[in-house]
Amino acid sequence: MTIDLQSVRKEFVARDGARTPAVEDVSLTLGEGEFVVIVGPSGCGKTTVLNMIAGLERPTAGAILADGRPVTGPGVDRGVMFQDYALFPWRTVAENVAFPLRFGPAGAGLSGAAIGDRVDATLTLVGLAAARDKYPHQLSGGMRQRVALARLLSYEPKVLLMDEPLAALDAQTRTILQDELLRIWGQDGPAASRRTVLFITHAIDEAVFLADRVVVMSSHPGRVREIVPVDLPRPRNDATRADPDFQRIAQHIWSLIKNEAYRAATS
Amino acid sequence: MAAFALIWWAASVLTDNPLLLPSPQAVSAAFAGLALDGELFTQSALSVVRLLAALLIAFAIAAPLGLAMGMSKRFEEFVDPVVELLRPISGIAWIPLGLFIFGVGQSLPIFIMAYTATFPVLIGTVSGVKSVDRKLVRAAETMGLSQSAIVARVVVPSILPALLVSLRLGVASAWTAVIAAELVGAPNGLGYAISWYREMLVTPKMIAFIAMVGVCGYFCDLALRLLAARLTPWAPGAEARR
Amino acid sequence: MNARLLRMATLPVALIALWEALGRALGGPRTPLPSKVAGEAALLIMSGDLPAALAQSLGRVFSGFAIAAAIAIPLGIAMGRLRAVERNLDPVIESFRPVAAIAMLPLAILWLGAGSGAAVMLVAYAAFFPILIHAVAGAKGVDANLARAAATMGVSGATLARSVIMPAAMPQIAVGLRIGLAVAWTAIVAAELAVGAKAGGGASGGVGQMMFAYYAYSIELNRIIVCMIAVGLVSLALDRLMRFALARAMPWIET
Known part of the structure; x- marks a missing residue:
C-alpha cells in the first residue's frame, strides 16, 4: 500500500478558541514496501502526522490518500503501534494478540482454531510463545513491546504505523529489537514481500539504522525540513552501525536538528 | 487480642453489673447458645439477603447510568445535578419518610441500602469510564472495532476494577445503614435483634448480635475481595489478594 | 456556558415541577409538595426550632469528632511507625472495624443513657476508624529518607514524630479527617433517629x-x-x- 500526504496542515483549537498550527504543509509519499522514519524534536508534530494517516485525527487542510483513496477514519489496512504499547491489561498475551481477530473485521470468517493458529505463529515470530498466558503487568518493557508488535502483525495490516515504539526501552533491548524489527519486516527477503512502514523516533541512530528514507521535521509548527535518503545496503546488522556512511548520515541529520534540540532542552 | 479480652474481663469484674458489661464468658456463652438454636443465623441471613437484594438494585441502576454519564458529557450535565442534590442526604436521613412510605417491613431496609449503595457505585463507574485509557480506545479503533464492540470489549473491562472497589465501598456504607434501618423499622434482622435484646435487657445476647454485625460485614467484604480477584486477575495486587 | 447551565437546571426543575403537579392532582391533604416544603422550611427556621436542633447535632458531631481525632491520629502514627504497636493493636482494630457504628448504639445507650453521651460516643466510634486507617497509611508512607535526613540532624523520638512524621503523613490524615467528619454527620443523624425511636420522645434532641x-x-x-x-x-x-x-492549616498539601 502507498500513502500520499499532500500539503497537509493541522491546527488544534484550544478551549478559548485560539488556533495553534501543529503541522504545516507536509507532503510525503510512502512507497510500497518502503521503511520511512520520521525524526524531529518533541513538539514537531510527528505523532500528529502518524495519527492523521491512521485516521485518528483529521487534517485541517490538505489530503491524505491510501492507495489513491482518501483516508476518512481508522481502518484495518493501517495498523498502529502506540508509544506505550496500549496493551489491554485484562487480557493475557495470547488474548491481546487475538483481540483484533476476534472482535474486529480482520478476523471475520476465521474459525476459532484458525485464529489460534495465527496467534501461535505470530507469537513464535516475535519470540513470545513461552509467555502466552501472562498478563501485560507481568512482563518487562521489551516483552510488552513484542506483544504490541505481535498484535499488530496478527491482523496483517498493509501499512505499519509505529509511534516511538522503542522509546521506553533500555539501550541494549532497543538494539536487539531494532534488529528483530528489520528481520520481521523482511529485510532478508525480496523487496516485494515487505510491508510499508512509517516509524517515528527521536533517536537519530535508530532512524538511520532502520530507514530507507529519514524525514527530518522541525517544530513550531511542524514542517518537513529535509528528506534524507539512506542508501546503506540491506540486510543491515552490527557492521552497519560502524559504517562510516552511517556516521556521516547521522551527523548530517544531527546538524539539521541540533539548534532546535538545544533550544528545546534549555527552555 | 488476649490483652483486650483480659481488660474486658477485668472491667466486667470491676463493674460487677452483668446488665451493663457482661463478662467475656457470658457473651461467648450467649453467642454459642444463639448459634446452636439457629437464631443467630436466621437473623443474619435476613439482613444479608436484604443487603444482596439492595446491592443488585443499586448495581442495576448505577452501573448503566454511570456508564452513560461517563461516556456522554451532555447526558452527565443533565443528570449530575440531581445526583449531587441527593447525594449529601444520607440514606439514614430517609428513614422517617421511608417508614411512612413503606411501613415497617422488608422494603424499608432494602430501599435505604439500595439508596446508600447507589452513590458510591455510580461515582466509581463515572470516574472509571472517564479514566479509561484513551489509547486503548484508539487502538481498538485502528483494529476496526465498532462503537458497541469498543464499549463491551474495552470500556467495560477497563472499569471493572474500579467498579468492584466502589461496590465494596457501597457494601460498607449500606451495611451501616441497614442496621440503622432495622433498628427503627424492621420486624426482624440483625438490627432488630440488637434492639430487641436491649429492651429485654439481655445484654450478653445483645453483644453477641453486635459481634455478628462485624462477622457478617467482614465476610461480605471478603466475598467481594475474592470476587474481585476472580474477575480481575490482571488488576494490581490481584495475586496478593488471592 | 449558558446553554450548559440551562441543561444542568433542566432535570431538577422538571422533577420538582412534576412532583408539585402530581402531588396536587393525585395527593391527599398530607402529601408533601415542594411549595409546602418551602413554607414549612421558612416557619421552622423563623421559629428557631431547626437552627436549635442543628446546633445540638453539630455540637455532638464536633465533640465526638474531636475525641476520635485526638485518639486516632497519635495512635495511627504509633501503629504506622512501630511494628510492635501495630502487631498488637491491629487484630483488635480489625475485629471492631466491620462492626457498623450504629450497631454499637444500644450498648452506648445502655452505658451512657439516651442523651448526648451516647450520641457523642457513637460519633467518636464512627469517625475513629477512617482517621486511624489513614493515619497508619500516612505514617507508613512517609519517605524513609525524610526520617533519615532528620536523624542525621539529630532529631529523633517524639520530636521526630511531631516535626517530621506527622506533617509528612498529613495529606493522608487530611483525607481521613474529611471522611471521618462525613461519617460522623451520618452517624449522628442515625443515632438521634434511633434514640428518638427507642427511648421515647424528648430524650435526645437534635435534627x-x-x-x-x-x-x-x-x-x-x-x-x-x-x-x-x-x-x-x-x-x-x-x-x-x-x-x-485543612487548606488554611496546611498550605503545602492538596485537598
Whole structure:
C-alpha cells in the first residue's frame, strides 16, 4: 500500500478558541514496501502526522490518500503501534494478540482454531510463545513491546504505523529489537514481500539504522525540513552501525536538528 | 487480642453489673447458645439477603447510568445535578419518610441500602469510564472495532476494577445503614435483634448480635475481595489478594 | 456556558415541577409538595426550632469528632511507625472495624443513657476508624529518607514524630479527617433517629430526633423533608469547611 500526504496542515483549537498550527504543509509519499522514519524534536508534530494517516485525527487542510483513496477514519489496512504499547491489561498475551481477530473485521470468517493458529505463529515470530498466558503487568518493557508488535502483525495490516515504539526501552533491548524489527519486516527477503512502514523516533541512530528514507521535521509548527535518503545496503546488522556512511548520515541529520534540540532542552 | 479480652474481663469484674458489661464468658456463652438454636443465623441471613437484594438494585441502576454519564458529557450535565442534590442526604436521613412510605417491613431496609449503595457505585463507574485509557480506545479503533464492540470489549473491562472497589465501598456504607434501618423499622434482622435484646435487657445476647454485625460485614467484604480477584486477575495486587 | 447551565437546571426543575403537579392532582391533604416544603422550611427556621436542633447535632458531631481525632491520629502514627504497636493493636482494630457504628448504639445507650453521651460516643466510634486507617497509611508512607535526613540532624523520638512524621503523613490524615467528619454527620443523624425511636420522645434532641418526631407523633411529611434537606446542606457545608480549614492549616498539601 502507498500513502500520499499532500500539503497537509493541522491546527488544534484550544478551549478559548485560539488556533495553534501543529503541522504545516507536509507532503510525503510512502512507497510500497518502503521503511520511512520520521525524526524531529518533541513538539514537531510527528505523532500528529502518524495519527492523521491512521485516521485518528483529521487534517485541517490538505489530503491524505491510501492507495489513491482518501483516508476518512481508522481502518484495518493501517495498523498502529502506540508509544506505550496500549496493551489491554485484562487480557493475557495470547488474548491481546487475538483481540483484533476476534472482535474486529480482520478476523471475520476465521474459525476459532484458525485464529489460534495465527496467534501461535505470530507469537513464535516475535519470540513470545513461552509467555502466552501472562498478563501485560507481568512482563518487562521489551516483552510488552513484542506483544504490541505481535498484535499488530496478527491482523496483517498493509501499512505499519509505529509511534516511538522503542522509546521506553533500555539501550541494549532497543538494539536487539531494532534488529528483530528489520528481520520481521523482511529485510532478508525480496523487496516485494515487505510491508510499508512509517516509524517515528527521536533517536537519530535508530532512524538511520532502520530507514530507507529519514524525514527530518522541525517544530513550531511542524514542517518537513529535509528528506534524507539512506542508501546503506540491506540486510543491515552490527557492521552497519560502524559504517562510516552511517556516521556521516547521522551527523548530517544531527546538524539539521541540533539548534532546535538545544533550544528545546534549555527552555 | 488476649490483652483486650483480659481488660474486658477485668472491667466486667470491676463493674460487677452483668446488665451493663457482661463478662467475656457470658457473651461467648450467649453467642454459642444463639448459634446452636439457629437464631443467630436466621437473623443474619435476613439482613444479608436484604443487603444482596439492595446491592443488585443499586448495581442495576448505577452501573448503566454511570456508564452513560461517563461516556456522554451532555447526558452527565443533565443528570449530575440531581445526583449531587441527593447525594449529601444520607440514606439514614430517609428513614422517617421511608417508614411512612413503606411501613415497617422488608422494603424499608432494602430501599435505604439500595439508596446508600447507589452513590458510591455510580461515582466509581463515572470516574472509571472517564479514566479509561484513551489509547486503548484508539487502538481498538485502528483494529476496526465498532462503537458497541469498543464499549463491551474495552470500556467495560477497563472499569471493572474500579467498579468492584466502589461496590465494596457501597457494601460498607449500606451495611451501616441497614442496621440503622432495622433498628427503627424492621420486624426482624440483625438490627432488630440488637434492639430487641436491649429492651429485654439481655445484654450478653445483645453483644453477641453486635459481634455478628462485624462477622457478617467482614465476610461480605471478603466475598467481594475474592470476587474481585476472580474477575480481575490482571488488576494490581490481584495475586496478593488471592 | 449558558446553554450548559440551562441543561444542568433542566432535570431538577422538571422533577420538582412534576412532583408539585402530581402531588396536587393525585395527593391527599398530607402529601408533601415542594411549595409546602418551602413554607414549612421558612416557619421552622423563623421559629428557631431547626437552627436549635442543628446546633445540638453539630455540637455532638464536633465533640465526638474531636475525641476520635485526638485518639486516632497519635495512635495511627504509633501503629504506622512501630511494628510492635501495630502487631498488637491491629487484630483488635480489625475485629471492631466491620462492626457498623450504629450497631454499637444500644450498648452506648445502655452505658451512657439516651442523651448526648451516647450520641457523642457513637460519633467518636464512627469517625475513629477512617482517621486511624489513614493515619497508619500516612505514617507508613512517609519517605524513609525524610526520617533519615532528620536523624542525621539529630532529631529523633517524639520530636521526630511531631516535626517530621506527622506533617509528612498529613495529606493522608487530611483525607481521613474529611471522611471521618462525613461519617460522623451520618452517624449522628442515625443515632438521634434511633434514640428518638427507642427511648421515647424528648430524650435526645437534635435534627435526627426532630425528624423522627415528625414521623411518629405528628406525621408532618413536609417538615421531614425540610429536615432531610437540612441534613444534606449541613453535610455539604461541613465538607467545604473541612477542606477550607485543612487548606488554611496546611498550605503545602492538596485537598
